[in-house]
Amino acid sequence: MDLILWRHAEAQDLEAQDHGAGLDDMARPLTRRGEKQAARMAAWLDRQLPEGTRILVSPARRTLQTANALGRKYRVHDALQPGAQVDAVLHLAGWPDARVPVLIVGHQPTLGQVAARLLGMTATDCAMRKGAVWWLRQRQRQGLAQTVVQTVQTPDLL
Template sequence: MDLILWRHAEAQEPEGDMTDLDRALTRRGDKQAARMAAWLDRQLPEGTRVLTSPAVRTEQTVRALGRKYRLHDELRPGASPDQLLQLAGWPMAKTPALIVGHQPTLGQTISRLLGMADNECSVKKGAVWWLRCREREGQLQTVVVTVQTAELL
């Protein structure tokens, strides 16, 4: 199974009565999302499920991709890696999942899947981590397929 984790692009700082969920992308964030979306559109396998947090900034990020997506409360800021992995169907789902979400959840999920000593990996705004589960000699392994940032595309 492929699990593609995409952190939302750069967002505005909260102002006044604005809630965290209402934060929108900055102009730079719009550009980051567009660059990454163009790359992802060429790379994503057919049938990839696209799942996103209901936060404005994640929905704006995923809209740049131009594909159907589903909002999931389980991906809100503060979600747990367990919630994310269950929603994705890791590691046994038949189709790849693209998750658009937040730190620290994405970094915690990556750390867990890669067996890192630290319990949180830093994920840059707008970046994608593409992980794959495979079986070798009867053991499930997590492989890093690629890590991409919008600035390098």
């Protein structure tokens, strides 16, 4: 199974956009730079993703904007909102048994925690840059399940 983790692109800081209006974290939009990051990564992903890839997205505005740049159909899941639990993300993705690749558009630190767990890191999470993609694959080698990194891509390198 392929599991692709896409962290949302750069978003406005909550304090910078609030100005006493009482806005919440879920309403934060992408910055102009974030829109460019999302567009660059989406163009790359569109060339790489197999047909039939399931796309699952957090309901936060910044993740929706990031996913919209891809121009493919997706499903929004509350289980992917900021602060999501690793087990919930993996269950939603169907890891490791899903028959089709799954792209998750979500948040830190959850995505870094998912990557750390699947890669057997001693740390409980790893840093993931804004707008970056981590593509992980579950495979069988000599009767043992292994998770391998297919690629890590950042929008700044595209």
